[in-house]
Amino acid sequence: DTGVSQDPRHKITKRGQNVTFRCDPISEHNRLYWYRQTLGQGPEFLTYFQNEAQLEKSRLLSDRFSAERPKGSFSTLEIQRTEQGDSAMYLCASSLPGSNYEQYFGPGTRLTVT
Amino acid sequence: AQTVTQSQPEMSVQEAETVTLSCTYDTSENNYYLFWYKQPPSRQMILVIRQEAYKQQNATENRFSVNFQKAAKSFSLKISDSQLGDTAMYFCAFMKQGGAQKLVFGQGTRLTINP
Numbered sequence: 001d002t003g004v005s006q007d008p009r010h011k012i013t014k015r016g017q018n019v020t021f022r023c024d025p026i027s028e029h030n031r032l033y034w035y036r037q038t039l040g041q042g043p044e045f046l047t048y049f050q051n052e053a054q055l056e057k058s059r060l061l062s063d064r065f066s067a068e069r070p071k072g073s074f075s076t077l078e079i080q081r082t083e084q085g086d087s088a089m090y091l092c093a094s095s096l097p098g099s100n101y102e103q104y105f106g107p108g109t110r111l112t113v114t
Numbered sequence: 115a116q117t118v119t120q121s122q123p124e125m126s127v128q129e130a131e132t133v134t135l136s137c138t139y140d141t142s143e144n145n146y147y148l149f150w151y152k153q154p155p156s157r158q159m160i161l162v163i164r165q166e167a168y169k170q171q172n173a174t175e176n177r178f179s180v181n182f183q184k185a186a187k188s189f190s191l192k193i194s195d196s197q198l199g200d201t202a203m204y205f206c207a208f209m210k211q212g213g214a215q216k217l218v219f220g221q222g223t224r225l226t227i228n229p
């Protein structure tokens with residue numbers, strides 16, 4: 001069990017570019033979450049997968065954002081036409097039903113849009 | 115919608131002292147869970163302690179304990195015998211039972227333990 005991993009850890013991009021982040025959850029965890037954390041704030045829920053199915057999306061997730069979990073394992077979060085307001089830490093978490101509802105977090109990907 | 119409020123943006127105590135972090139929440143749900151997560155500087159978030167709303171007994175994990183007041187919708191965290199390694203951002207979080215089981219976080223409290 002190596003924990004939740006995220007790649008890249010840091011991404012600097014210019015406004016208007018597309019970026020993609022990857023999350024590898026703990027191997028047996030079938031639930032996967034994406035959160036966004038801006039400076040000085042708590043994380044905010046973006047979207048949730050159970051296996052490969054995306055079951056809930058926040059209103060924060062505009063149409064420029066898309067997330068996938070193709071085989072129910074790793075997940076990707078893509079942001080198209082990035083804006084300065086997209087600058088934030090993007091956190092991934094995974095959990096297993098029956099595990100006392102604990103979500104295990106990855107180290108995050110810090111996005112800076114210049 | 116649920117909201118979580120942490121009214122103390124920053125706190126600072128001396129090593130070995132006891133410190134209490136405050137959290138209030140608003141919900142119309144009856145079945146839910148409450149959590150305190152710790153986010154050390156430049157490190158990932160880890161669970162400190164959890165509380166099931168149906169349990170009257172307050173949760174305890176070693177030096178960490180909570181004071182859960184369901185009627186008042188209050189969920190404070192007490193850290194006893196604080197250590198330098200307790201320095202971190204602390205987030206209170208709410209989870210509704212069922213559905214996505216997503217976490218709703220407060221704004222966080224930055225806790226500094228001074229030697």
